[in-house]
Amino acid sequence: MSSDTAIRVVIADDHELFRAGMRAMLAAETGIEVVGEAADGAGALAATVAARPDVLMLDVEMPGVPVLSTITRVLAESPGTRVIVVTMHRDRVLADHLHAAGASTCISKSATSAELIAAVRQAAPPSRAQGEIQRAPSKAVLSHREREVMRLIGDGLSNEAISRRLSISIGTVKRHNTHIYAKLGATSRTDAVRRAWTLGVFAGARP
Incomplete structure (x- = not known):
């Protein structure tokens, strides 16, 4: 496969050693070319816009722009790019949100090199000539009130303090908590906060 038809890949991960290992692994493969790297969400977007790769390999937890926002912005700027999210977590709820945002697939960092390479080959479009793919805008993970809570x-x-701050009953706060936990796949307050940060729930203006 010539360089003109090789699968062009951008790697975005805040761990330099992981990027180096991924770059070396992909560079050794016939028909795959690494055309850019980034260490955060903003860098991933910039590298994608600059290189227009076939595939962006995107770490789920990087500094700066939340992963869902990064996926949305990448696909808006480079609709021909497929996004593979690389994560340490085996989390169905998180994967559902990532797919809803437009990610082609999610793969574990513990996957074998053969599995990672196969994911790149499967995600790459058959031809860059197939044109832009229209994607429906992704829905917010939580409702406006749930984001406030x-x-x-x-x-x-505490629930009591949230009740006073938002002028709602404690029972209503608890119902919001139940919905939030279900939507995030969380099992505790600490877990909910971690997942909310990953999915960008805390981005934007405060209530």
Whole structure:
């Protein structure tokens, strides 16, 4: 396969050693070319816009722009790029949110080199000539009120304090908590906060 038809890949991960290992592994493969790297979400977007790769390998937890926002912006700027999210977590709820945002697939960092290479080959479009693919905009993970409650949970407020802050009953706060946990796949307040940060729930203006 010539360089003109090789699968062009950008690697985005905040761990330099992981990027180096991924770069070496992919560079050794016939028909795959690494055309850019990044260490955070903003860098991933910039590298994708600059290189217009076939595949972006995107770490789920990097500094800066949340992963869902990164996926959305990447696909808006480079619709021909397929996004493979690389994660340490085997989490069905997180994977569902990532797929809804437009990720082609999710793969574990513990996957074998053969599995990672296979994911790149499977995600790459058959031809760059197939044109842009229209994607429906992804829905917010939480409702507006649930984001307000989640942000206050992140600030360490109790249910009683959230009730007073938002002028709602404690029972309503608890119902919001139940919905938030279900949507995030969380099992505790600490787990909900971690997942909310990963999915970008805390981005934007505070309540």
